[in-house]
Every structure is written in C-alpha cells, then in structure tokens.
Amino acid sequence: MTNKNEEKNLPAITSYPVFHFSVKQNNIGVISIYVAGDKVNTLKAEFVDQFYMILQQAQAIVGLKGIIIISNKPGCFLAGANIRMISNCKTKEEATRLAMTGQKLFNLLENYPLPIVAAIDGVCLGGGLELALACHVRICTLSDKTRLGLPEVQLGLIPGSGGTQRLPRLIGLVNGLDLILTGRQLRPQQSLTLGLVDDIVPAEILLQTAINWIDKGRKNKTWLPLMLRLSELPIIRNILFAIIKNKTNSKSKGHYPALEKAILVVAIGYEKGVQAGLEAEAKVFGELAMTPESTALRGLFFGSSALKSEMGSFGKSATIHQVGVLGGGLMGGGIAYVTAARGKLPVRVKDINNGGLNQALKLSWQRLTKQVKRKRISVQERAQQMMLISGTLDYKGLEKTQIIVEAVFEDLALKRKMVQEVEAMTLNEVVFASNTSSLPIHKIAEFAKYPERIIALHYFSPVDKMPLVEVIPHSKTSNQTIATAVTLAKKQGKTAIIVGDSAGFYVNLILAPYIAEATRCLLAGESIEHIDNALVKFGFPIGPLNLLDEVGIDVGTKIMPVLVEQFGERFSVPSELNIILEDDRKGRKNGRGFYLYKKNKMSWPWSKKQRQVDTTIYELLNIQPKEILSEQEIVQRCIMLMLNEDTRCLDEGVIRHVNDGEIGAVFGIGFPPFTGGPFRYMDQQGISNIVDIMHRLAQKYGNNFVPCERLMQMVKSNKKFHQ
Incomplete structure (x- = not known):
C-alpha cells in the first residue's frame, strides 16, 4: 500500500476524486485508487473517463518506465463494480453498454505500450480482478484479507468486463471455469499456485516489489502446464464443455441461468476468438441483468448490506477479548471452532467431563486439518488456532470472559441453572448468550440477577457451514448486550438477524x-x-x-x-x-x-x-x-x-421487517436463493x-x-x- 507522505514531494501529474497519479523518482508512475465515503473501493461508470485521462497523460511523459496500480484503502484493492449501478439499468441494452465500457477500458490497459503492474492488497473481486487480469503483471500481499475471485454468478450475472475471456487463458480452461461458475475466492498462495498472480509478498514491500517488476520490463508469456494446454485442444475442449455443462445443470436444476450462459460465453471465445467472446459476454451480461433471478439475488445482496448497517444502531459493544462456551457437544464444539478459527479469539470450553472437552477439541482439529489438506491454511496456522481453544471442568479461566455462550441440552431448568452458576462467578458485566432453539429467552432469564445481560444466540447445525445466527433479546435485555452478541456473531463470520422472543423464534x-x-x-x-x-x-x-x-x-x-x-x-x-x-x-x-x-x-x-x-x-x-x-x-x-x-x-x-425474513429463510434453511426469499417469491408468484x-x-x-x-x-x- 502506498504511503501518502512518501509521495508528497514528488510531482503529481493529475489527481481526480478517485484516482491519484504520481511519478516516483525512478520514473515509474503510480495510480492510487481511493473511493472516498465508502468502506471499499468499487467501480462506477463515471470513473472510467478519469482513468482514461490519467493513462493518456502518463503515456505522454518522456522516459516513463511503466505504471503501478495500487489502492490507498487498507484491506481493499477493488471490490468490484458498484452493484447499484447495475440495478439502475432499465434495459438489457443499457446493461450491455455498461459492460462494454469496462471492456474498452481494460482492453486499453492490456494493450498499453508500457508495462502495468497490479499491486493487490486486500479484496480484489469482480471488476477489480478483471482490471488486474488486464494488467501485465499481478502481485498480491500475504495478508489474510487478500482474496481474488469473480463472484458475479452469486448475483445471477457473469463477469462483464473481459473476465470470461482473460481468466481461462491465464490459468487454464478448467481452472478458469471453476472460478467463474462457483464464484469462490482464492487466498494468496492459491492464487500463486494457479498462476493467477505472479508473486506474493508481505504488504510492507508490495510497492517496492512492483517497482522491481517494472524495472524488469514486460513479462514473457507464461506457458500453461502441458495437461492444461492439452485440455484446450478442440476435441478435448468440446468434451470438457459438455461434461461441465451437464454437471452444472444437475446441480443448479436450471434455476441459475447465469451458469449455463457463462459456459456458453467462454466456449464462444475459444471457438470464434476473444473479440467474439467479448461481444457475447457484454450481450449476455445485459440479458442476465434483467432476469428475475439476478434481481432476486441482488436483492439479497442489498438486504445483507443493509442488515450490517442496521446492526450498528444498538450502541457500543463490549470489547471482546475472550469467549466462553458451556457444553462441548456438536453445537458447543462448532461455536468454539468458529470463534477461534474465524474470530481469532481465545475460547474456553466448559463441560462436565473430559469426554465432552475432547469432543470439542476433536471437532476443531478435524475442521482445521481439512483446511490444511486443501492448502487454505498452513500447519503452523492450524497449531496457532488450536492454541486458542482450551477446556475446563469448572469455571476457572472464565472469570474475565466478556461473553459466555451456553450450548447445553434444550432443557429450561438446566439452562436456568447455567445462568445462576455464571452469575455466581462475580464476573464483570459478562453477557450470557443461550444457544436455545425453541425456549423463549425471557423464561431462561426469569430468575436472573442481571436479566439485562441475558440474550439468545441461536446457531444452526453444522455451525461452521450455516451462515445465519438469530439474535433474540427479551424485554429487559440491554442495548449493549445486543451489540456485544452481534459483535461476536460478526467476528464468527455469521450474518445476524434480530428476532422476537417467542417459542421457536423465526x-x-x-x-x-x-x-x-x-x-x-x-x-x-x-x-x-x-x-x-x-x-x-x-x-x-x-x-x-x-x-x-x-x-x-x-x-x-x-x-x-x-x-x-x-x-x-x-x-x-x-x-x-x-x-x-x-x-x-x-x-x-x-x-x-x-x-x-x-x-x-x-x-x-x-x-x-x-x-x-x-x-x-x-x-x-x-x-x-x-x-x-x-x-x-x-x-x-x-x-x-x-x-x-x-x-x-x-x-x-417475530421479524422486524421483510428483509430479515428473506435473509433468515435463505441463510437459515436454504430457501432457494434465486427466488430472493419467501416474501419476494410470493410477490413474484x-x-x-x-x-x-x-x-x-x-x-x-x-x-x-x-x-x-x-x-x-x-x-x-x-x-x-x-x-
């Protein structure tokens, strides 16, 4: 990431609201991206002209060796196109023109006479990755926040700015289609292994490494491994397309048209050439943007974003340094795992016997080992995350815990007993969160000394797979308790909805x-x-x-x-x-x-x-x-x-509004996402x-x-x- 103080004495050629261009002392240009007022950098159509102007002016600089594109926003290179810009399109022709605008800019990048390096730190998704693909070299940091992917299919769309054509040619047809059709995001090491990036480095030396690549000149074309090249021979390629299409349709049941269209567009590019592929890509992008499936999926995206904003309305959360879990069974073990592995928080599991503790530890070890085998984390990272989980047969070590999640049997008397035992520990403002699935939380809190600190956190099984958690306050629950519970859920990687205190919740x-x-x-x-x-x-x-x-x-x-x-x-x-x-x-x-x-x-x-x-x-x-x-x-x-x-x-x-209902049904029980949720489904029907x-x-x-x-x-x- 660039340091603004580093550049203050260097000549600034031009500066726009989003892009700032400066020339380093060794005659290397740096385009810095910073979208003010937003948490992440996103691309809008009005930014394109700014980018064009910078590239034209840079080309006129005598002796310029090359250009580095980097972000000035920590943890985010480019999160993709602004989704509202797509939703504002009224016709398929308008959405097609939007895609063509991006294609034109990225074609200019790809054919630019000077070497261009994308220096990536943080998320690089959708249009952000398409921009990076058009650059001549891609470098990313080792940061845990760095993720690369094309998630457009998750919005019922396909990549619209060249991604369907450039990605398969860079990393191979099979690998490229896999990323396009799943929308999955790659970590730095995975990106390097597939050849998506040319180098991975610590964030502190990202800019200097990019400068070194510019000094080397343009990168020679990298040949794909033999097996990947063989898969692109016409006969084998056609068989692969047929297999992938059948497999995709068997999974999607025809409910996600973007998947079949993505395969079609990639195939056109291989059969008729890149230009034909780009034309098909823009046209299909426009058509898909108008489908009810994409409208519904974008609705879920906007709903999730709105939900995150709403969750900040309950005031200040306690600062969570440690989490307690009562019960080492399947649910307790799962809660401990997501707390340590995703939240990076120390978690102490209490059970009545060593068998329960061993079960909780075993679950985390198995989940982390699977991550190691898939090369998503290292052996060292597995050890570090396991060290965050400890066990106890009493309440020792829980004295300074900020929140305790109870995950014992669904028995009212037992849960009330847990409340009494926790309150007897003289803990300082500890939040007691019951993972109850049906019992109203006000009944669990009925005899509590501090009912304002009691809340329900309803997780779903398996905890590490299901993205939803229901947060259920009762009439006496304080706002800080709600905020603390939501904070924990967020750290665990969960989407939280606030639900009314009734039997069964939502x-x-x-x-x-x-x-x-x-x-x-x-x-x-x-x-x-x-x-x-x-x-x-x-x-x-x-x-x-x-x-x-x-x-x-x-x-x-x-x-x-x-x-x-x-x-x-x-x-x-x-x-x-x-x-x-x-x-x-x-x-x-x-x-x-x-x-x-x-x-x-x-x-x-x-x-x-x-x-x-x-x-x-x-x-x-x-x-x-x-x-x-x-x-x-x-x-x-x-x-x-x-x-x-x-x-x-x-x-x-029971739910506050329609959006909570849509998110809860889709994320909690898998109500078909392409419908947008039960309420949008009723509207459509x-x-x-x-x-x-x-x-x-x-x-x-x-x-x-x-x-x-x-x-x-x-x-x-x-x-x-x-x-």
Whole structure:
C-alpha cells in the first residue's frame, strides 16, 4: 500500500476524486485508487473517463518506465463494480453498454505500450480482478484479507468486463471455469499456485516489489502446464464443455441461468476468438441483468448490506477479548471452532467431563486439518488456532470472559441453572448468550440477577457451514448486550438477524410446519425419495426429511410441543413420529433415521455418498410407498404452510421487517436463493395466486392451509411485500 507522505514531494501529474497519479523518482508512475465515503473501493461508470485521462497523460511523459496500480484503502484493492449501478439499468441494452465500457477500458490497459503492474492488497473481486487480469503483471500481499475471485454468478450475472475471456487463458480452461461458475475466492498462495498472480509478498514491500517488476520490463508469456494446454485442444475442449455443462445443470436444476450462459460465453471465445467472446459476454451480461433471478439475488445482496448497517444502531459493544462456551457437544464444539478459527479469539470450553472437552477439541482439529489438506491454511496456522481453544471442568479461566455462550441440552431448568452458576462467578458485566432453539429467552432469564445481560444466540447445525445466527433479546435485555452478541456473531463470520422472543423464534417457526407436512406426505404413502427430490428440484439444498435427519429427529420433534403450547394445533405433528423415535432413529447422529449413514466419514453432511434411504422405515410405519402426488403438489403442500407462517411472523413482530425474513429463510434453511426469499417469491408468484393455492389445499387437506389475515388483506388492497 502506498504511503501518502512518501509521495508528497514528488510531482503529481493529475489527481481526480478517485484516482491519484504520481511519478516516483525512478520514473515509474503510480495510480492510487481511493473511493472516498465508502468502506471499499468499487467501480462506477463515471470513473472510467478519469482513468482514461490519467493513462493518456502518463503515456505522454518522456522516459516513463511503466505504471503501478495500487489502492490507498487498507484491506481493499477493488471490490468490484458498484452493484447499484447495475440495478439502475432499465434495459438489457443499457446493461450491455455498461459492460462494454469496462471492456474498452481494460482492453486499453492490456494493450498499453508500457508495462502495468497490479499491486493487490486486500479484496480484489469482480471488476477489480478483471482490471488486474488486464494488467501485465499481478502481485498480491500475504495478508489474510487478500482474496481474488469473480463472484458475479452469486448475483445471477457473469463477469462483464473481459473476465470470461482473460481468466481461462491465464490459468487454464478448467481452472478458469471453476472460478467463474462457483464464484469462490482464492487466498494468496492459491492464487500463486494457479498462476493467477505472479508473486506474493508481505504488504510492507508490495510497492517496492512492483517497482522491481517494472524495472524488469514486460513479462514473457507464461506457458500453461502441458495437461492444461492439452485440455484446450478442440476435441478435448468440446468434451470438457459438455461434461461441465451437464454437471452444472444437475446441480443448479436450471434455476441459475447465469451458469449455463457463462459456459456458453467462454466456449464462444475459444471457438470464434476473444473479440467474439467479448461481444457475447457484454450481450449476455445485459440479458442476465434483467432476469428475475439476478434481481432476486441482488436483492439479497442489498438486504445483507443493509442488515450490517442496521446492526450498528444498538450502541457500543463490549470489547471482546475472550469467549466462553458451556457444553462441548456438536453445537458447543462448532461455536468454539468458529470463534477461534474465524474470530481469532481465545475460547474456553466448559463441560462436565473430559469426554465432552475432547469432543470439542476433536471437532476443531478435524475442521482445521481439512483446511490444511486443501492448502487454505498452513500447519503452523492450524497449531496457532488450536492454541486458542482450551477446556475446563469448572469455571476457572472464565472469570474475565466478556461473553459466555451456553450450548447445553434444550432443557429450561438446566439452562436456568447455567445462568445462576455464571452469575455466581462475580464476573464483570459478562453477557450470557443461550444457544436455545425453541425456549423463549425471557423464561431462561426469569430468575436472573442481571436479566439485562441475558440474550439468545441461536446457531444452526453444522455451525461452521450455516451462515445465519438469530439474535433474540427479551424485554429487559440491554442495548449493549445486543451489540456485544452481534459483535461476536460478526467476528464468527455469521450474518445476524434480530428476532422476537417467542417459542421457536423465526427460522424454526417457518421450518416446523414445512417438515411436519413432509411427514404427512410420507404417512400418506409417498416415498422418502419422492418427497425430498421434489423440494430439491424446487431449489432447496436438501429435502425436508433429509433435513430432519441432519437436525436430529429427537431434537426436531422436541421443539414441536413447545410450539403447540404457544401457537396451537397448527404446529402439531403426526403421532407416528413417536414410533420412529422409539425405534432409536435419531438421524445422522446415530447413523439411522429416514436414511442410513456410513460412519466415521468426514464429509459435507449433505453428501449423497454418505446416505441411502432406510427402506425398513416403511414397514415400521405400516405403509406401502408409492408416488401418487405430483412433485408440484408435494412442493405446494410443504411451501404454502411455510409462506403462511412467514407472513404471520412479519405480522406479529417475530421479524422486524421483510428483509430479515428473506435473509433468515435463505441463510437459515436454504430457501432457494434465486427466488430472493419467501416474501419476494410470493410477490413474484402473485399474492392472489398464493392465496388461491392455499384455499384449494385447505379444502383438500385441512384448515392449516387457510391463508392468514394479512395475506387476505393484501389481496384486497393489491399490495406486495416489496413495493
């Protein structure tokens, strides 16, 4: 990163609001980027003319050896194009012209007569990476904040400023398509290994290293490894495109058009040349910007950004130096792991026996070892992160902890006992956060000496995979306690939503009727595969019965009586589920539920390779599986109950606003992201159409499907959730 004081005595050729150009004493130009007023640097169309002017003036300087592009914003090179600029486009032609503007600028960079080095520190994503790809040399720092990637598909778009053409040619077709289609971000060492960058250095010598590269002159073309070159031969290339397309479609179920279009545009570039590829890229970018899928995904992006801003409204958080976790089980171990690995905070786990402590430590060791094997962290980093986690059988070492997360069994008396024990430690202003999934937090805090310090933090399993956490204050919780809980969640890499203090909170309230209806479909004779596959085709990551296995059948069913007690019979579940529990079927945790699971396998929990339907459950339930209902009918039965409950949660203040509901459903239970969330989905389908479907289902399957009052009123007034 450049130092402004370093350059104050050097001649400034020109300076704009975003770009500052100066000439170093060894006749090397430096373009510094700084977008004032924003946390990150983003590209806007109005910046392009500034960049053109600087490049033209630089070219006129006699004896200039080359140019370095660097950022003056710590931790951020360029975070990409400004998303609102894309959303402001009214037509596909307007969005296409926007892409062509970026292409024209980056073509100028690529063909510039002097060597240009991108000196990258921090995030370099989307249009930022496309800019770097157009430079002749790329250097990045070893900083943990440095990330390189093209995440456009996550917004329903494709790279629009040359990324689809330059990236595959730089790192190979297979590697390039992988980054484009997944949107994943690379760390510095990964970037160097793939050839995305030419060098990685400490931040302190980034500028000097870039100067040294300029002194070397233009870099010679780097040849791809033999296997990557062979994969680009026409015959092999066409086979690869076909394989990648089929694999992508099988995963996306056709819900994400940007994926198929990205493959098409890359293929055009290889078949007809880069210029044809660029033209196709700009055209497709414009088309995708107008799709409902991209609109919905951008809506989630804006919602997440707004949520982060809102979370600062609760005042000052306590400064967190250490975190305590009560309970070393699956949830406690997961919370300890994300606290240490992502939050870089010391965490002390308390359990009643060494077995619980060992389980928590083992979970972190396994997760970190997987990171080592994938070359995301070093062996030394694994050791450093493991050193942050310690265990205890009493409360020693927790005396100065700022926040303690309780993750014991879902038992009200036990959780109250934990509160009393923590308060007896004479801790200074410690926040007690209960990881409860259904018990109202005001009941847990009922007999507390300091109820203002008590809050719920509802994590989802597996903790290291699920991005959401629900933050649930009760009427006496202080703003500082809320702020501290949100701060911890943020450090753990979580997206936090504030939820009302009712049984089940938000996510479980909308999830319970969805899963219950899936079990009714099963008891009516539909096969497990048919039910789960229908919802997966709709867009969920896994089906409802598979999800109940993951949550734990014992845990999932234990929540239901609590919900029935507060909200009535609409949350009741078929009594036959007790038969499943009595047969010792808990789901993945004990290897048998609706599915059978292979043991001792470390894999992503939703991997099909690790499970198969347990057909003996049909005999247990005395049913003959058959496919009578259509997939659409199954989807509607499960989804409509969820949508009805979503609306009630909004109406009754369980969620503060529509945005919280969208984020909670997508991040918490995997509601199909391409819809933008349940409320946007209802808007897209039409509220009147949703109500008609509910009425039809109510006539056929019972009063649970009768639409709630708010939906009825919205039909009468012709309103939408997103106006």
